[in-house]
Amino acid sequence: MWPAGAKIASSKGLSLFVFLLIPILLFLLSCGGDEFNDGEDYGDILSTEEGLVLTEGEHEIGWGRSDCTVCHNLENIHLVDRSEIGIDIESIHDQVLEEGISGCSDCHGTNGVE
Ligand code: HEC
Numbered sequence: 001m002w003p004a005g006a007k008i009a010s011s012k013g014l015s016l017f018v019f020l021l022i023p024i025l026l027f028l029l030s031c032g033g034d035e036f037n038d039g040e041d042y043g044d045i046l047s048t049e050e051g052l053v054l055t056e057g058e059h060e061i062g063w064g065r066s067d068c069t070v071c072h073n074l075e076n077i078h079l080v081d082r083s084e085i086g087i088d089i090e091s092i093h094d095q096v097l098e099e100g101i102s103g104c105s106d107c108h109g110t111n112g113v114e
């Protein structure tokens with residue numbers, strides 16, 4: 001068994017370690033944390049009745065408009081696949097940057113635009 005003195009010394013060592021570790025972890029989190037950007041998040045949008053196709057009910061603010069990029073930054077969408085069907089979100093992200101808003105309707109329907 002450990003002598004009482006050694007026990008006290010080692011628990012002091014532990015609290016000093018924790019005392020230093022917590023600020024270091026917080027520091028690391030605050031640096032790295034902002035760098036990973038999930039982009040716009042409306043959950044799994046494929047799970048709604050019409051799937052990817054926009055409906056007035058799920059797109060009240062943007063309904064009937066063709067100028068998608070007024071509200072959606074193309075760099076900030078299609079960053080995370082929130083469906084559970086393994087979509088290649090990276091290639092969609094690249095495709096959308098290339099095609100711009102002329103391509104949105106291929107996947108998201110007409111958005112109420114005639
Ligand atoms: C006036 C702003 C605005 C415009 C223009 C706009 N949107 Fe949106 N969009 C939004 C907002 C706000 C949301 C978040 C959902 C909500 O609150 O309606 C959204 C959500 C979405 C979603 C997720 C829908 C879901 O199922 O949750 C998609 C996809 C989308 N927009 C595509 C488009 C496309 C494509 C266009 C152009 C044809 C467009 N948006 C134009 C504001 C806009």
Ligand code: HEC
Pocket residue numbers: 039040041042043044045046052068069072074076077078079080081082083087089092095096100101102103104105106107108
């Ligand atoms: C090749 C098909 C395709 C095209 C083209 C496309 N999208 Fe998407 N979009 C998707 C898919 C798939 C998702 C759902 C991603 C997921 O969660 O798996 C999505 C999701 C979104 C979302 C919800 C937020 C997000 O990032 O998940 C918005 C907003 C959106 N798209 C807007 C647009 C706009 C605006 C355009 C045109 C500039 C566009 N999309 C073109 C397939 C496409």
